[in-house]
Amino acid sequence: MSLVLLLISLAAYADDPVAAYKNSDSSESCLPNWSNRSNIAEYNQNNARGFELVRHGAAYDLVDDEGAVLYTRLYEIQPYDDDRIVARRQGKHGVIGPDGQLILDFDYHDILLSPDTSIYSVEILDGNIEGSVLIDDSGNWIYPSATKNKTAIEAATEIKVIYPIHANVDTGISYFKVKIESHEQYTDTIKNTGIIDHTGRTIVPIEYYRIDSEISCSNNKLTFMGWKSGYLTIMNELGL
Secondary structure (H helix, E strand, O other), rough: OOOOOOEEEEEOOOOOOOHHHHHHOOOOOOOOOOOOOOOHHHHHHHHOOOOOOEEEEEEEEEEEEOOOOEEEEEEEEEEEOOOEEEEEEOOOEEEEEEOOOOEEEEEEEEEEOOOOOOOEEEEEOOOOEEEEEEOOOOOOOEEOOOOOOOHHHHHOOEEEEEEEEEOOOOOOOEEEEEEOOOOOOOHHHHOOOEEEEEOOEEEEEEEEEEEEEEEOOOOOOEEEEEEEEEEEOOOOOOOO
């Protein structure tokens, strides 16, 4: 079994996505991999504006520092260290900003956010539309985009999940794992997984049935390991 490592420097980036593989030198700090989730007790104690999530039965209200209720009947609350809150209201998820203003309205089936960036992975479940999309904090679609044969909505319905892998807050670069919906029976031969960045640019093509990633604090690199048909497939630092 051959072993090939794809190394991506978190500090290096250029118009050519392959350049991200080439520069192994970095002065950036080693950052935690998606470890910025908080909880309600920590949010109430530490948020910068003095807001509080107050429980009423199974739901919560968000109350400001003067006691005014900003939002009622919030469920499935996930605060983050930067004081953003993902919550469900009337069956849909939205994002509340640190100032109490809505960043994303309560329109989405699920939301995953990128720490300290304005990029969100959202799941849409609305009538005949079901899929995952990468959007910015204005709700603009980043990925997928329309193609010659498909509209953006049609492309989104083929995406099972867009999952955040890592964000570099110094460079603003985020990485996401994309998994395409598949109805094949044998999952170890379905090549439906790849990696994109925060602009929707393909970093690792959707040609793998499994991709793992890990961060090396010693050399500040994000390493992707991809499998094809049961074998660990190797890509070197020069590209695919």
